[in-house]
Structure formats: C-alpha cells, structure tokens
Amino acid sequence: MARAKPKAKATPLARQAIKDGYEIVIAMGGDGTVEAVMRGMVGSKVRLGIIPAGIENNIAKSLGIPTNLEEACALIASKKTRKLDVSQVKTGKGKNFAFFEMAGIGLSTALYPVIHGAVAEEPSPIQRDTPAPVKHETGPKVILTLDDKNKIEADSLLVMVSNTPVFGKKFLVAPNGSSSSRLLDISVFFRILAKPNCSDTMPK
Numbered sequence: 001m002a003r004a005k006p007k008a009k010a011t012p013l014a015r016q017a018i019k020d021g022y023e024i025v026i027a028m029g030g031d032g033t034v035e036a037v038m039r040g041m042v043g044s045k046v047r048l049g050i051i052p053a054g055i056e057n058n059i060a061k062s063l064g065i066p067t068n069l070e071e072a073c074a075l076i077a078s079k080k081t082r083k084l085d086v087s088q089v090k091t092g093k094g095k096n097f098a099f100f101e102m103a104g105i106g107l108s109t110a111l112y113p114v115i116h117g118a119v120a121e122e123p124s125p126i127q128r129d130t131p132a133p134v135k136h137e138t139g140p141k142v143i144l145t146l147d148d149k150n151k152i153e154a155d156s157l158l159v160m161v162s163n164t165p166v167f168g169k170k171f172l173v174a175p176n177g178s179s180s181s182r183l184l185d186i187s188v189f190f191r192i193l194a195k196p197n198c199s200d201t202m203p204k
Contacts (some may be wrong), residue, residue: 007032014040016107021047026076030054030099031167039098042086049076059101062164062179084179085163100179102167105142106189108157158189 002017004010010027014037017025024063026049027037034050051072052060063082066072068185088096089103142159144152162174162185 004029004033004036007036010036011040013037017045018044024049025074026051031056031059034059035100038084038100038139040088040192041096047079047081051076056169058164058166058168058170059179060175062166070114082180084180085184087161087184089161100161101164102160102162102173104158104160106156142188144188154188154190156188156190160189161185162187 002013007029010029010033012026014027018041024047025037025041027034028051030052031054033054034052038048050060050063050065051069052065052067053069056088057067060072062068063084065075084100086098086100087103088098091097142154142156144154144159146152160173163179165174165177166172173187177185191197
C-alpha cells in the first residue's frame with residue numbers, strides 16, 4: 001500500500017506498480033486520486049480497482065461502483081471488468097494530458113471553486129444565476145473541429161468536454177455522458193444579457 005499526498009504523486013506510484021508486475025492497482029480516495037491513478041495506467045493492461053473514499057466520488061458513481069467499502073471490495077474481488085474511455089488534451093506547454101472526467105476551457109477554473117463549495121442533494125443543471133466573475137459581454141473565439149472535420153466557431157466564456165455526466169459538487173453538464181460510449185459530450189456556454197422590463201419595476 002502506498003499513500004499519495006499530494007494526489008499528483010499517485011500517477012508515478014501507479015506507473016511503478018505496473019513496472020513491478022502487479023496485475024491490479026487499487027485506488028482508494030476521491031475523484032482526484034482515482035483520476036491520478038488512472039492517468040498512470042494509460043496504455044497498460046493492468047486492471048484498476050476503485051474504492052470510493054472521497055466527498056463526491058463522481059467517477060465511481062458513473063461506473064456503478066458502490067460507495068460502501070465492503071461492497072466496493074467485493075466488486076474488485078469478483079474480477080468483473082469493463083473498458084473505459086480515455087481522452088487527451090494538449091496543454092499550453094505542449095504536453096499531453098490524459099483525463100477521464102472532464103476538461104474545461106475558459107472560466108472553468110473560476111467556476112469550479114464556486115460549484116465545489118455549493119451544497120446540493122441532487123445533480124443540478126447550470127442555473128442562469130450561477131455566480132461567476134464575468135466582466136466581458138462576449139468570450140474569446142473558440143473553434144471546435146468535429147470528427148467529420150467540420151468546424152464550429154463560437155464566442156464562448158466556457159467550453160467543457162465531458163466523459164461523465166457530472167463533475168465537482170454534482171454539477172450536471174452532460175446528462176447522457178458515458179465513460180464507455182467512446183464519445184465525448186461538448187457543452188458550449190454563452191452569457192445572455194437580459195434587459196430589465198421597465199413595466200415590472202414601475203409602481204402601480
């Protein structure tokens with residue numbers, strides 16, 4: 001057993017476990033830890049076991065893995081496996097970065113602390129009154145190149161590429177998202193500026 005702190009250390013630990021000849025690597029932790037372990041296993045045939053021990057456990061839930069400790073361990077012992085989609089982005093520094101949950105462009109880094117700090121019992125779609133530090137009426141131009149080579153251009157403050165339905169604090173962005181469909185869900189968000197209706201504010 002190895003403790004990964006910070007979570008990023010889980011990636012090289014998983015790689016080392018594969019080199020050492022382990023047939024299965026078990027990740028126990030939250031989404032960040034699980035994804036870091038997954039990242040170190042890309043391209044290998046070693047099986048991954050997941051024991052959800054985080055706050056949200058979105059990855060485990062999207063895969064149908066029970067959050068109960070004993071049930072999760074029993075599932076691993078049953079040796080039932082399934083293949084997962086792996087996606088990859090290239091960072092600004094030119095490095096390839098594998099992800100399993102989602103990748104965002106734009107305000108995702110600003111929105112995530114707000115979403116993560118919110119409390120919700122059920123997955124909730126994006127609300128139009130979600131607070132965000134938006135100062136510009138339009139966002140940067142985003143060019144999306146689809147599988148058929150067609151391109152879509154849009155002025156957007158936030159684009160999210162999802163492999164699972166939710167991320168963060170049960171933030172629903174891709175209701176039909178699946179980590180085994182071999183497809184990614186792309187969400188493009190726009191800021192809509194609504195002018196107030198004067199008749200609603202005039203005293204009667």
